[in-house]
Amino acid sequence: MPRPRVSYSCTACGAGSSRWEGRCPRCETWGSLVEVTAESSDLATGVLEPAPPPAALTSVMEQAATQPSRIAVSTMPELMTVLGGGVIPGSVVLLGGEPGIGKSTLLLQIASVLGQAGASVVYVAGEESPEQIALRAARLSLAGGGVTLSSETNIDALLQALSDSPPNLLLIDSIQTLRTDAGSSAGTVAQVRECGARLVEWGRRRGVSIIMTGHVTKDGAIAGPRVLEHAVDVVLYLEGEGLGPYRVARCVKNRFGSTDEIAVLEMTDSGLREVGDPSAALTQERTSTAPGSIVTPIVEGTRPLLVEIQALVAPSGGADPRRMATGIDFNRLLLICAVLSRRLRLPLGKHDVIVNAIGGLRVTSPSADLALALAIVSSLRDVPAAPDLAAVGEIGLTGDIRRVPQLQRRINEAARRGYRRIIAPPDAVPALETVITVVPVATLHEAVELALSEYPQPSDLEVSSPGGRSP
Known part of the structure; x- marks a missing residue:
């Protein structure tokens, strides 16, 4: 022993x-x-295969010149764009997200569509029984043709069973449920690292595409060793509010395409479906007469979209005022509050400040600084902004408004959704074909005076916000 x-x-x-x-x-x-x-003999417990012979450099260059075929889901073109056009054979995709966000539902929908298209799909259900998977498929009205279910969680037995007839796509739900013959239990760092390494090596040698889900920690990172994210080809996060309808598939690593691309999905009775116009979906329930609400255009990857930023400023009941942020970087909120207190002399030190990015979207770009600041001032003064007004710009520590990348695309997206004015950094010029008025400002003080100088007239309060509604 x-x-x-x-x-x-x-x-x-x-x-x-x-x-x-x-x-x-x-x-x-x-x-x-x-x-x-x-x-001490753990290294000998795995199924080791002989390494392939070295490839000549000329043959490698010839393969690189050819475009690889991709496995694409026809019903989810936006998600395929996030993946770089589809899943390349032999690649490994790691899908992370909080419990109940829809990871298993998304895998089952992908398996059903590809199975109907004639692809061979194996779904490894480590967290659920085959009966539970069948019930979910029936609830979502999904066909199971071409999809094989497996509940095997031993990685050696699983790969040995699949080696005789490798599928086109292998779905693992989840990597934390797989284990080797080692003494540690499933989900430990050693097990996740070893099982992940074996899956990556096995899939690349046989040209099998693998999509595996992973649990996340309380900080939002995928649980397990960081080496797992380095080994896979694509890291995809499924984000959103558990009780809300919208989910955001965000790509943070992609060896075959651009990163920071997103696809907006909606959870319905028939599963996840793509949202064709995210800007309209994220702003359609906006109340134009409510103080503390500002719309800002952001860019995720190559896609511009509009997001509503809401703020609530209320007198603090204690000595230490609270700061809460949902969907917005907390440190960015502290920076904006400090600039408002120092440059505009606002008494935020005696008020609680709560901000939220509507729709479950996570806004990390500094381009939303100006909209966040205007929403805070609007809530503090209890004065709503004009319903056709948007704002974009980064705020410096001195209170100046700085330029943001891809400004023209942001302005065009606001114009497309019917907004007539947008407060932007200096030197911002609208395109000739747009009908939006660009109001350039150099300081935060100018932006506040232009956006909240006077309360809208009663006739203006009855006008619905573009893409939104009046109460």
Whole structure:
């Protein structure tokens, strides 16, 4: 009986250590080292295959010159665009998201569409029984032709069973449920690292596309070692509010396409469906007469879209005012509040400030600074902005308004949705074919005076916001 070998591994970065430490020596994360017990012969437990012969450089260049065929889901063109046009054979996609966000539903829809198209699909259900998968498919009215279900969670037995007849697409739900013959339980750092490495190697040698889901931590990162994200080809996050209808598929890594692309999906009774016009969907329920609401155009990847920023400023009941942000970077909120307090002399030190990006979208770009600041001032003064007004621009620490990238595309998107004015950084010029009026401002003080100088007239309050509604 080989003697167990005890080591410690970091749950954040996957670094190993021979002894326990309070802080990881590599990533300096506190309390992330966990004990990993493995047999001394663990390396011999896996199914090892002979390495392929070295390829000549000329043949490699010839393969690179040809466009690889992609597996595409015809009913989800936007999602395929996020993946770079489809899934390349032999590639591995890691899909992360919070529990209940729709990861398993999305995998089942992909399996159903590709199975009907004639592709061979194997769905490995490690978290649910085949009966539960069948009930979900019936509820979503999905056909199961061409899809094979498996509940095998032992990685060696699974790959051995699939080696005789490799499928076109292998779906793993989830990577944290797979295990090897080692002594540790499924979901540990060592198991996730080993199972992920074997799947990546097996899929690339046989040209099998693999999509596997992964759990996320409380910080929103995929649970397990960071080396797993480095090994896969595409990392995709499914974001959104669990109780809301909209989901955002965001690509943060893609070896075959651009990153930071998004696809907006809506959860319906028949599963996830793509939203054709995200700007209209995210602003259709906006109340134009409500204080603390400003629309701003952002750019996600190559797509411009409009997002409603809401703010609520209320007197604080304690000595320390609260700051809360949903869908907006918390540090960015603190920066904007500090600039407003210092440059505009606003008494935010005595008020709670709560901000929200409507629709479950996560706004990280500094281009939303101006809209966020105007929403806060609008709520503090209890004065709504004009219903046809949008705002875009980054705010510096001195209160100046700075340019943002792809400004013209943002202006055009606001004009397309019917907005007539947009407050923008200096030197912003609208395109000739647009009917929107660009109001350039150099300082935050100018922007506030232009957006909230006077309360709209009663006739204006009855006009619905473009893409929205009146109460």
